[in-house]
Amino acid sequence: MTSTQQLTGERADLLQTLRRHRGFLLQTVDGLTDEQAAARPTVSALCLGGLVKHVANVEHRWMLFATGGAEAMEREPIDWVGQFQMAPGETLAGLVDRFQQVAGETDELIATLDLDTSHPLPQAPWFEPGASWTVRRVMLHLIAETSQHAGHADILRESIDGSRTMG
Template sequence: MAAQVGPVNNEQEGLLAYLAQMRYVVRLTAYGLTDEQLRATPSASELSVGGIVKHCASTEEGWLSTIRREPQSVDYQKYAENFRLAEDETIEDVLARYDRVAEQTEKTVNEIGDLGFPIEIDHSVPWNRKDLTHWNIRWILLHLIQETARHAGHADIIRESVDGATAYPLMAAAEGWPTTPWLKPWAQSPLRGLMRSQPAQRMTR
């Protein structure tokens, strides 16, 4: 995928394209990392690059179930686990899951074909608005773009803390861009398995 979304012919196409772009930049933060680095938590929070990618997949999966009106239950333990890679879980597992979710999101939205299609709001959770009765698919896609972009920023900061890599050099490496006077593609360091830095003290919650 290129660094920018291509031409957009209609609203639905645009929303799906920008959501796909945000998924892509989240995935790029994991590019070239070791298993140790994917699980590293070098910032003040307990977030890791691998955990953020997993959370984004889980979040979209949840909203897809909402669109499909599938029954869901809020499991706070499971929610917390979705921010961490399990010991027997690999980034390949998580990315494959994210691919499946993305495919089903696009398939479901295209099959419904109506961005105004109403989706009943679950008022059993505290973060959903009590003054409204329904979302629609347009709102859900915009919300997913917002959520994914927000976590892409989190993942960018964590990735830079792990090994100094930033978004465009990573994209250049993944897509095979040539080196230019103003941009050098990221390259693996001989010290690839080592963390760049660790915080002196983790903040408590």
């Protein structure tokens, strides 16, 4: 039994909620071919594989922030366009494996990090200048981000084959 399975209280609640929304996203892409995962069946530029890739990247970057602040987060470059697309040679299975790897790393970190640890946010137009976030706030952000994209994924999946995860 890992340390995350023994958690109680706030940490357990945060992780259980994040895991639930991760599960919705993974359930939505279950059984798709790589071609279906790369398809853009709506007017949106989003595809299902790209959403899995993006959510994994976002979670990974926020855990870098949680452990080392904005400087750690910004050390890894981000492809603002490509993160939402499946690149040539990427497979849905590979993207799901990466997603699960990142999820496991996050779960282990949240089992040990002080939720009150706070870091100044990176400078970006979407953040309040000079604001800081605690690890707790990062977790709440990851829950919201994952939930939002699971909803996007549900719409895309329904457009591809009529399957609905969340409705």
